[in-house]
Amino acid sequence: MTQASEKSKKAPFAGYLVGVGFLITAGAIVSTGPSIDIPLSDLPQVREEQIIPGAWRVALSDPPMINIGTLNQRCSDCHTLFENKRDQNRPLTQHTHVHLNHGNNDACLNCHDNDNREKLTLRGGGTVGFDQAEQLCAQCHGPIYRDWQKGAHGKTIGYWNTDLGEQIKLKCSECHDPHSPAYEPMPPLPGPHTLRMGKQHGALDVIDERNPLQSWRIKEGEDHGSGHGGDH
Amino acid sequence: MQLPIMNQPSKTRDHASRPGMTRRSFLRTGTAVTGAVAAIAASLSPLRELTDTDEFSVARFLQKHYKEMDGQDMASALQRISKQVEKRYDVRPDIRDIKPMDGVEFVYALNLTRCIGCRKCVHACVEENNQSRSPEIQYIRVLEMPRGTTDIEQGNHHYERATVPSEDHYYMPIQCHQCANPPCVKVCPVEATWQEPDGITVIDYDWCIGCRYCEAACPYWARRFNFSTPSIPKEKINPDMSYLSNRPREKGVMEKCHFCLHRTRQGKMPACLEVCPTGARKFGNVLDPNSEVRKILESKRVFVLKQEAGTLPRFFYYFDERDPINHTNPTNPVNGGDA
Numbered sequence: 001m002t003q004a005s006e007k008s009k010k011a012p013f014a015g016y017l018v019g020v021g022f023l024i025t026a027g028a029i030v031s032t033g034p035s036i037d038i039p040l041s042d043l044p045q046v047r048e049e050q051i052i053p054g055a056w057r058v059a060l061s062d063p064p065m066i067n068i069g070t071l072n073q074r075c076s077d078c079h080t081l082f083e084n085k086r087d088q089n090r091p092l093t094q095h096t097h098v099h100l101n102h103g104n105n106d107a108c109l110n111c112h113d114n115d116n117r118e119k120l121t122l123r124g125g126g127t128v129g130f131d132q133a134e135q136l137c138a139q140c141h142g143p144i145y146r147d148w149q150k151g152a153h154g155k156t157i158g159y160w161n162t163d164l165g166e167q168i169k170l171k172c173s174e175c176h177d178p179h180s181p182a183y184e185p186m187p188p189l190p191g192p193h194t195l196r197m198g199k200q201h202g203a204l205d206v207i208d209e210r211n212p213l214q215s216w217r218i219k220e221g222e223d224h225g226s227g228h229g230g231d232h
Numbered sequence: 233m234q235l236p237i238m239n240q241p242s243k244t245r246d247h248a249s250r251p252g253m254t255r256r257s258f259l260r261t262g263t264a265v266t267g268a269v270a271a272i273a274a275s276l277s278p279l280r281e282l283t284d285t286d287e288f289s290v291a292r293f294l295q296k297h298y299k300e301m302d303g304q305d306m307a308s309a310l311q312r313i314s315k316q317v318e319k320r321y322d323v324r325p326d327i328r329d330i331k332p333m334d335g336v337e338f339v340y341a342l343n344l345t346r347c348i349g350c351r352k353c354v355h356a357c358v359e360e361n362n363q364s365r366s367p368e369i370q371y372i373r374v375l376e377m378p379r380g381t382t383d384i385e386q387g388n389h390h391y392e393r394a395t396v397p398s399e400d401h402y403y404m405p406i407q408c409h410q411c412a413n414p415p416c417v418k419v420c421p422v423e424a425t426w427q428e429p430d431g432i433t434v435i436d437y438d439w440c441i442g443c444r445y446c447e448a449a450c451p452y453w454a455r456r457f458n459f460s461t462p463s464i465p466k467e468k469i470n471p472d473m474s475y476l477s478n479r480p481r482e483k484g485v486m487e488k489c490h491f492c493l494h495r496t497r498q499g500k501m502p503a504c505l506e507v508c509p510t511g512a513r514k515f516g517n518v519l520d521p522n523s524e525v526r527k528i529l530e531s532k533r534v535f536v537l538k539q540e541a542g543t544l545p546r547f548f549y550y551f552d553e554r555d556p557i558n559h560t561n562p563t564n565p566v567n568g569g570d571a
Contacts, residue, residue, distance in 0.1 A: 016264040023271030030275040043366055046355040053356065053506035143553065151524025152343070152532050153552070155511030157501055160523070161333075164499030175511065183510065185395035189351040192389060193368050 044190040051189075054157055055174040062129030063118040075117035101180040111136055111178070137172045148172075289316075297423070298436040298476070306475070309438070313479055320480070321466045327473040330497045332430035338491050338546060339431070339518040339525045340502075341534065342405060345552040346512035349374050349396040349403030353504035353513065357407075360492060360503035361478040362470055364462030371489040372407045372504060373453065384453075384537065407504075408433065408454040408489035409537070409545035416446035416455060425486070431546050432491050434476040442484040451541045455488045491515070518546075 065072045078094075092098065100106060113119040119127035120136045128135050138145035147153035155175060159165035172178070291312050296305055306329050317325045354372045363369045375387030378401060387404060397403060414433050417425055424439040425446055447455040461483040473479045474494035481487050492502035496515070505513040516523035525548075528534065532550040 013260055016260070020264055020267035020271065023268055024274070027271040027274035031277055043368065046358075051352050051356045051359065051507050053503070056509055147532075147552065150527040150531060151514065152528045152550070153346075153511065155508065156514070156524060157506050159499040160496070160501055160516045161499035170511070175509075183348065185397065186348070186350055186509075188349060188391070188393060188396045189355050191351065191392060192354075192370055192373070 043193060046189055055155075055168075055170050057174050057177070059133070059171055059173040060130040062131040064130045079117040098179050101182070102178070105140070133178065134172050137178075292438055295438050297439055299426075310475065313475070317469070317473075317480060321464070321469045323466065323469045323471050325469075325471045325473045325479070327475065327479055328494075329475040330494055332428050332432070332497060335519055336517045337431045337519050338410065338496060339516065339529070340410070340491065340547045341514040341525050341528045341532075342547070342549050343512040343514070343552065344402060344404060344549050346510040347374075347403045347405060348510055348512075349376055349391070349398075349401075350509060352507045352509060353405060356503045356507035357489070359468065360470055360495075362464055362468075362473070362480050363487075364458065364460075364464060364481075365468070366463050367460050369456045369458070369462065369487065371454070371456065371487075372405050374403055374405045376401045377404050382535075382537070404549070406452055406454070406537070407547070408450075408491075409452050409543065409547035410489075410491060412544035412546060413542060415449040415451070415541075415543060419445040419449040421445065430497070432493055432496075433488075434490055434493065435486055435488065436476070437479070437481050437485045437487070440485040442486065444486065446486055451538045451543060452545075455486050457486055458483050 063074055063076075065074060067073075100108075105111070109121070111120055113121040113127045116127060119129060120133060121127055122136060123139050134145065134148070144153050151169075154172075155170045156167060157170065158168040160167070176183075289312070291308070295301075295309055301309065310327050310329065314325055314327050317323060317327070351374050354370050354374060357363070357371050358365070358369075361371065363371070373389045375384055375389050376391040376398065377384075377387045382404075384404070384406065391398075391401075410431050410433055412427075412431070414427055417427055417433060420426075421443060422439060422441055424441070425433060425435045427433045442457065444455075444457050447457055458481055462481055464480065469480075470478060472494060474497075477490045477493040492500075492504075496502055501515055502513075505515050514524050514528055516525040518526050518529065520526060528550060529548065533553070534548045534550045536545045536548055
C-alpha cells in the first residue's frame with residue numbers, strides 16, 4: 001500500500017519535468033530560430049543591360065545617316081559620285097556588315113531605290129523615306145502588317161492611356177534587322193531556384209513511337225525529341 | 233458595522249498549515265513553476281529587440297483593413313512604411329495609395345507564336361516589384377511546353393539552354409490571370425485579398441495572415457508565399473511604390489502579380505511588357521474600343537487557360553495565323569518565314 005502511494009506521488013513530478021522540458025525546447029527554438037536564408041551570392045545576378053525596357057534597335061531616320069569610317073555621312077555623299085549598277089550577285093565592297101538573309105528577297109534594289117539611295121522603292125512605283133519603311137514591308141507581309149496596325153503584332157510601349165502620356169508603337173526595323181529579319185536565338189536569363197514542382201517532363205516530352213507527334217520523326221530517323229534541356 | 237474579515241484567520245497561515253503542503257511538494261512545485269516561467273521568458277525575449285520599424289510593430293498590428301482606412305489612417309500607414317523602408321534599405325521611397333480609374337478594365341494578351349522563353353519578363357518583374365532575391369520570389373513562370381499539349385502540368389519552368397527557343401517546344405509564361413471569378417478571393421478567411429473595380433486582384437500585405445489558402449486555390453500557381461524574410465540588395469530597391477503593389481513585403485505574407493498596379497493605374501505599361509524583346513505581351517483597357525487588347529480579343533484566335541475551372545481570366549493567350557508555304561527556312565525557326 002505504501003509502495004503504491006509512493007509511485008503515484010512520483011508520477012506527477014515526472015510529468016512536470018516533461019512539461020518543463022517541452023517549454024524550454026520551445027523557448028530555445030523560438031529564440032534562436034532556424035535560418036533558411038540562401039546567401040545572395042549563390043544566385044546568378046541579372047545585369048541591368050540584360051533587361052533594358054523599350055526598343056532594342058534604332059531605326060534609320062529620313063534621310064538616313066550612315067557611319068563610314070569616322071564620319072556620319074548621307075548616302076548621297078557617295079552615291080552621286082559613283083554609277084549605280086543593277087547587279088544582284090556582285091560581292092559587296094562597301095556596307096560589308098550587311099548580311100542579306102531575307103528569304104526570296106535577295107537583291108539590294110528590291111527595296112533600295114536605284115535613283116535616290118536615300119529612299120526606298122515601292123513595287124508599284126514611287127518611293128518612301130526610311131522612316132516609313134513599314135509601307136515597303138507591307139507589300140510582302142500583308143497579314144503581319146494588318147496585325148501590326150491593330151496592335152496584335154509588334155511592341156507598343158510607353159502609356160496604354162494616351163491621355164496621360166505618349167504611346168510609342170515600335171516600327172518594323174526597331175525590332176527586326178531589315179537585311180536579316182528573323183530573330184536570332186538568344187540565351188535565356190537564369191531560371192528559378194525554387195523547389196521544382198509538377199512533372200519535369202511529361203508524357204509528350206518522352207520518346208514514344210505510338211505518339212503521332214513523334215512517330216514520323218522516329219520512322220524518318222531524325223534526331224528530334226532530344227531537346228529536353230540540360231537540367232534533368 | 234462589523235468587519236467580517238477580522239474574525240477570519242489569515243490566508244497565508246491557512247496555506248502554510250494545510251496538511252498537503254510539505255517541504256518536498258513546495259520545492260517540487262516551485263521548481264516546475266520557475267522552469268516554466270524561465271522558458272516563457274526565453275521564448276518572448278526576441279520581442280525586447282523589436283522596434284516599430286521591424287517586422288512586428290504596434291502600429292502595424294493595430295492598423296485597419298485597407299477598405300476601412302480613411303485618408304488620415306492611410307497617411308500614417310504610408311508614413312510608417314516609408315520610415316521602415318528607409319531604415320532597412322537606405323532609400324526614401326515615393327509610396328502612395330493609387331486608386332483605380334473609372335471606366336477601366338485591364339486585360340492582358342500574350343502571343344504564344346512570338347514568345348521565345350528568354351525570361352526577360354521574369355527578371356524585369358523582380359526588379360520592378362521589389363521581389364525577394366533570396367529566397368527567390370518570381371511572379372512570372374515561363375513554362376517550356378512540349379508540342380501537342382496546353383496542359384501546364386506537362387510544362388517545365390526550370391529549363392536551362394544555351395539558346396532559346398528550342399525547336400521542339402513552345403513557351404507559355406504564366407502569371408496572375410486577374411480572374412473575374414477569382415477562387416483565391418473566395419477562400420481568404422480574413423478578406424485580405426479582393427478584386428478591385430479595374431479588375432486587379434490585390435492583397436493587403438498588412439492584413440494577410442499567411443494561411444496560404446489562396447495559393448492552394450489558384451489554378452494558375454500564381455501566388456507566392458514569403459517563407460522567410462525577403463532579402464533585396466539595397467541598390468536594387470525600386471523607390472516607386474504603392475500600398476497595394478510593390479512595397480517590400482514581410483515574412484509570412486502572400487504576394488503575386490498585380491499588373492504593375494503602381495504603373496498601370498498611372499497610364500503606363502507593365503514592366504514585363506516593356507522589356508519583352510519580341511512584343512509578345514499586350515496590355516490595355518478592354519473597355520476602350522480602340523485599345524490594342526480590344527482589337528486582339530475581337531480579331532485573333534484567343535483562348536484562356538483552364539477554362540473549365542470557371543475562373544474567367546483577364547489574361548488571354550493567342551496565336552498568329554502563319555503562312556505554311558513561306559515557312560520553309562529550317563535555319564531560322566523563329567519568325568523564319570512569316571508572310
